[in-house]
Amino acid sequence: MLFWVTLAIAASNVLAQTVKLDSATVTGTSSSGVHKFLGIPFAKPPVGDLRFRLPQPVAPYTANFNAKEFGLSCPQQAVSLPLGGGLAQEAIDYFVDTIFGAVFPESEDCLTINVVKPASATPNSKLPVVVWFFGGGFELGGTSMYDGGSIVSKSLDMNKPVIYVSMNYRVTAMGFMPGKEIRDAGVGNLGLQDQRQALRWVQKYVGAFGGDPTKVTIWGESAGAISVALQMVTNNGNNEGLFRGAFMQSGSPIPVGDIENGQDYYNSIVKDTGCTGSADTLACLRKVDFKKLKTAINNTPGIFAHQSLSLAYLPRVDGVFLKENPQKLAEKGQIARVPFVTGDCDDEGTLFKLSSLNITTDTEFKDYLRTYWIRTASEAELDGILKMYPKDIREGSPFDTGILNALTPQSKRIASFMGDVVFQGPRRHFLQYTSSKQNTWSFISKRLKKIPVLGAFHASDILNIYGGGDLSDYLVQFANTLDPNGPFVVNWPKYTTSSPRNMALLDGLFPRVIQNDDFRKDAMAYLTNVALAHPL
Structure with missing residues (x-):
């Protein structure tokens, strides 16, 4: 009798690790009450003539296949620090070891999606779905960096089960090539x-795993969070029913300009691949050997180059996905009216100052702004930034650390500027134009403040959410109810223009307090206006 019971349990377990997609049986893996289905193609491989083209949906699945391993990451940008060595290199190593992880195997054939579900979920479960967009400066990253099982396990512990989904998307020049040729071909912001194609896949197939396609929350960090925000402002704010909520960590609509602003990068790649003499340089790039193309891309600046967050490859106005500066779209109300949570780390800019430690004077800082950040600004506007972001190291980032952590006379100032122009300012601007029209909540993570040089650095909150901390409680609660408040969390008031308040996540005995969102108010408002007038 025991033999037959054991056999029945084993057979049930094997059966539960399979799902039916169209006419194909897909087999995943099982561990600790969680089933994972990894590396499922959601679009045709963007290779050959499909390189630098819009993603094409896969044909209906007909052949059975295993989904037991992550798909390869999309081609990555090379990482290098121009001033390597010393504390700067140690800080980068810390970031790579604790947040980013190892370099991932890559391939052009990379458009795969992963689904993690409770073992008990059936096609009739209708569970909420969280869809994760990874970060990495639009140049790095992949889904294998993160264990979605931790999120599903947390949801089970809370008795609020969710389905976890993550997708690979093209990064660096393969996904965000700039240039007039890209605009003319209608293939910007690939x-x-x-991501949008993956969300359509979710609508079609997540029900097979036990998810409810009407209860999707899109969620991301850094470039992933910016992506979430841009999914909200594309298509005149019509989200096509692809999601009902959003959760953003360190990312909002950013002030970016026309895709031709990056023409020099396109021209550089064309030159280095030998495509300069071609009548159709984009057609030539589709045919060029991948290794040669990859080398040419790596010859352009990456996220830790001297210009840092003034990225070579990032979303830009292409006339298709983004028809205008995303912040202008938010101001015009062209945004999906869904509830959302958004927040930043206190010291967003410290990680990215490490490639500009050779800047030590006011004149050099001003030249840096003019060369890489606000190229068309007037002298008066540049002087205004210097005034609003003074060189007094006691006012710089890591904030609230006094005279400590100043690697150079300008390093804390640069970190403060970068953190506000890319992260804090856009978050506050986003909330200004949305909080009166939809339910919004805002947070700031001030944890890990004692880390030398970096403080509460960019991406440090990932440890909180994937490590089972209270941010994961908020995420699960929000995915279930569209409100982060619930029996497992302290009261978190909505953000309003009349009462702009953050949930502050702190180290120590009192890990969560409510604080006014008014820090650096005048400086951030000034910087936001200048950046809006002179987008990257």
């Missing part, structure tokens, strides 16, 4: 288009 990484964002990949």
Whole structure:
């Protein structure tokens, strides 16, 4: 009798690790009450003539296949620090070891999606779905960096089960190539288009895993969070029913300009691949050997180059996915009216100052702004930034650390500027134009403040959410109810223009307090206006 019971349990377990997609049986893996289905193609491989083209949906699945391993990451940008060595290199190593992980195997054939579900979920369960967009400066990253099982396990512990989904999308020049030729061909922002295609896949197939396609929350960090915000402002704010809520960690609509602003990068790649003499340089790039193309891309600046967050490859106005500066779209109300949570780390800019430690004077800082950040600004506007972001190291980032952590006379100032122009300012601007029209909540993570040089650095909150901390409680609660408040969390008031308040996540005995969102109010408002007038 025991033999037959054991056999029945084993057979049930094997059966539960399979799902039916169209006419194909897909087999995943099982561990600790969680089933994972990894590396499922959601679009045709963007290779050959499909390189630098919009993602094409896969044909209906007909052949059975295993989904037991992550798909390869999309081609990555090379990482290098121009001033390597010393504390700067140690800080980068810390970031790579604790947040980013190892370099991932890559391939052009990379458009795959992963689904993690409770073992008990059936096609009739209708569970909420969280869809994760990874970060990495639009140049790096992949889904294998993160264990979605931790999120599903947390949801089970809370008795609020969710389905976890993550997708690979094209990054660096493969996903965000700039240039007039890209605009004319209608193939800008391919990484964002990949994400959109993955969301359409979710609508079609997540029910087979036990998810409810009407209860999707899109969620991301850094470039992933910016992507979430841009999915909200594309298509005149019509989200096509692809999601009902959003959760953003360190990312909002950013002030970016026309895709031709990056023409020099396109021209550089064309030159280095030998495509300069071609009548159709984009057609030539589709045919060029991948290794040669990859080398040419790596010859352009990456996220830790001297210009840092003034990225070579990032979303830009392409006339298709983004028809205008995303912040202008938010101001015009062209945004999906869904509830959302958004927040930043206190010291967003410290990680990215490490490639500009050779800047030590006011004149050099001003030249840096003019060369890489606000190229068309007037002298008066540049002087205004210097005034609003003074060189007094006691006012710089890591904030609230006094005279400590100043690697150079300008390093804390640069970190403060970068953190506000890319993260804090856009978050506050986003909330200004949305909080009166939809339910919004805002947070700031001030944890890990004692880390030398970095403080509460960019991406440090990932440890909180994937490590089972209270941010994961908020995420699960929000995915279930569209409100982060619930029996497992302290009261978190909505953000309003009349009462702009953050949930502050702190170290120590009192890990969560409510604080006014008014820090650096005048400086951030000034910087936001200048950046809006002179987008990257």
